Amino acid sequence: MKKAFAFSLLAGAAMVMSPIVADAGMYSTKKVVRDIRGNLVKNTWGNCVITKWEADYNECGIDSELLTIYFAFDSSGLTPAATAKLDSLVDMLSGSNVESVDIVGFADMIGNSDYNYNLSRRRGKSVEAYLAGRGVDTRAVDVRAFGEDAPVSDCSGIKGEELKACLWRDRRVEIKLNYKQKM
Numbered sequence: 676m677k678k679a680f681a682f683s684l685l686a687g688a689a690m691v692m693s694p695i696v697a698d699a700g701m702y703s704t705k706k707v708v709r710d711i712r713g714n715l716v717k718n719t720w721g722n723c724v725i726t727k728w729e730a731d732y733n734e735c736g737i738d739s740e741l742l743t744i745y746f747a748f749d750s751s752g753l754t755p756a757a758t759a760k761l762d763s764l765v766d767m768l769s770g771s772n773v774e775s776v777d778i779v780g781f782a783d784m785i786g787n788s789d790y791n792y793n794l795s796r797r798r799g800k801s802v803e804a805y806l807a808g809r810g811v812d813t814r815a816v817d818v819r820a821f822g823e824d825a826p827v828s829d830c831s832g833i834k835g836e837e838l839k840a841c842l843w844r845d846r847r848v849e850i851k852l853n854y855k856q857k858m
Contacts, residue, residue, distance in 0.1 A: 741767075742850040744802055748783075748839055750846075751797035753805055761802065764850070765809045775815040777851040778802050783842035784823045792822035802848045 708716040741764055744757045753761070780799030782791035799818040807813040823845070830841035 742852070744798075744848045744850070745843060746798055746846040746848070748846065749786075749794070751794060751801045753801055757802075758805065761805050762809070765806065765811060768811065768852075771852075772855045773852045774855040775817065775853045776806070776811070777853065778816060778818045779849045779851070780818070780820045781825055781845055781847050781849070782823050783828070783839075783845040784826060785839065785842065786823075788822055792820055795822045796820035798846075798848050802850070 710716055741760055744753070744760060746752070746757070747754065778799045780795035780797070780802075782795040782798075784791070786794075796818070799820055803813055803816050803818050806816070826842075826845045827847075828842045828844045830838055833841050
């Protein structure tokens with residue numbers, strides 16, 4: 676009885692999903708997910724859902740993960756992974772219509788607020804310096820710092836080294852590209 680129910684449930688789901696799967700083929704080269712009407716699908720935070728985790732342009736713009744640079748604990752030094760992301764970003768920006776760039780630094784909650792604010796500022800400045808070294812005009816760059824005030828990790832109940840590891844997403848710089856307005 677349970678097998679028959681499970682089979683009918685799967686068959687029903689397949690019938691509902693078949694128009695979506697049939698339409699997916701015509702959009703597969705775009706690397707974005709679309710609903711049955713062809714509209715872009717976005718997650719809870721308003722980011723486009725993409726089919727490949729590559730730092731690349733798609734119909735939603737630049738992959739938001741490319742615009743987030745992560746740092747080691749208590750460090751403002753760029754890792755090889757961070758410089759690779761920034762190099763990809765610089766390559767994509769050449770010839771684009773970006774008018775200005777906002778660089779916002781963050782820190783995790785370990786340590787006191789003043790220290791974390793200064794650490795997040797140093798992280799933002801290290802990204803700015805790297806971009807300047809790669810030829811990005813930093814006169815149109817605004818560096819801000821939030822310290823520990825905007826966490827994205829949920830590590831409640833965790834302590835010690837596990838807490839430090841859990842908070843890795845909070846040790847970041849987010850880059851926002853401001854495009855020229857089309858006339």
